[in-house]
Amino acid sequence: GQQLNQSPQSMFIQEGEDVSMNCTSSSIFNTWLWYKQDPGEGPVLLIALYKAGELTSNGRLTAQFGITRKDSFLNISASIPSDVGIYFCAGRTQKLVFGQGTRLTINP
Amino acid sequence: DGGITQSPKYLFRKEGQNVTLSCEQNLNHDAMYWYRQDPGQGLRLIYYSQIVNDFQKGDIAEGYSVSREKKESFPLTVTSAQKNPTAFYLCASSTTLWETQYFGPGTRLLVL
Numbered sequence: 001g002q003q004l005n006q007s008p009q010s011m012f013i014q015e016g017e018d019v020s021m022n023c024t025s026s027s028i029f030n031t032w033l034w035y036k037q038d039p040g041e042g043p044v045l046l047i048a049l050y051k052a053g054e055l056t057s058n059g060r061l062t063a064q065f066g067i068t069r070k071d072s073f074l075n076i077s078a079s080i081p082s083d084v085g086i087y088f089c090a091g092r093t094q095k096l097v098f099g100q101g102t103r104l105t106i107n108p
Numbered sequence: 109d110g111g112i113t114q115s116p117k118y119l120f121r122k123e124g125q126n127v128t129l130s131c132e133q134n135l136n137h138d139a140m141y142w143y144r145q146d147p148g149q150g151l152r153l154i155y156y157s158q159i160v161n162d163f164q165k166g167d168i169a170e171g172y173s174v175s176r177e178k179k180e181s182f183p184l185t186v187t188s189a190q191k192n193p194t195a196f197y198l199c200a201s202s203t204t205l206w207e208t209q210y211f212g213p214g215t216r217l218l219v220l
Contacts, residue, residue, distance in 0.1 A: 033208060042114075042198050042211035043151075088150065095206045100150040 003027075006089055006099030014107050019076040021087060021102045029091035032065050032072035037086045037101070046087075047074070081106055110135045112212035114199050119217045121186065121193060129184045129215045131199030139205045140182035144168060145196040145214075154197075157182055158205045186217060194219050 153166030171190025
């Protein structure tokens with residue numbers, strides 16, 4: 001079946017640093033979604049991408065729909081303590097498939 | 109405010125007991141989903157429903173059951189057949205099947 005490889009699995013950074021994470025697959029997707037999950041809470045939608053090559057921002061977050069339609073990238077600029085959490089990508093064709101998540105830890 | 113609610117936040121189950129997790133949405137969404145999340149893991153699909161009175165098994169349906177008698181509600185029952193029920197359970201909904209999903213706050217189930 002379809003699988004998403006999300007990397008890195010975890011990141012330990014200093015406050016103020018920029019963050020980059022990505023999801024890749026051997027399958028083509030027509031929608032990419034990025035969610036953030038705080039501890040003990042449900043995932044919250046950050047950014048939705050619907051077109052190959054699309055670049056969308058939400059505050060300090062920027063996500064891109066890869067031109068091959070097989071990957072997507074999420075960048076966070078100037079990280080702050082409240083960015084801590086788990087970030088999930090999800091790709092959609094016939095159904096929605098989730099990545100395993102990237103756990104972000106920030107040292108103040 | 110529109111949204112998805114799950115109750116309770118924490119639930120304890122004794123051996124051999126069935127428990128039911130509630131999920132309600134007032135977003136007027138047709139599709140609803142249940143996921144299981146284990147510590148440090150991603151989301152695994154248990155059951156999904158495209159429309160009222162319809163539901164389908166996901167990837168890990170064994171030991172679980174659902175009903176969809178109302179558009180707003182999609183309760184999940186964890187039966188005694190589920191031998192490892194301790195997990196975080198997430199409910200989600202979308203306008204139509206497999207469109208962008210919005211999640212509830214989750215229920216953490218613990219076995220005594």
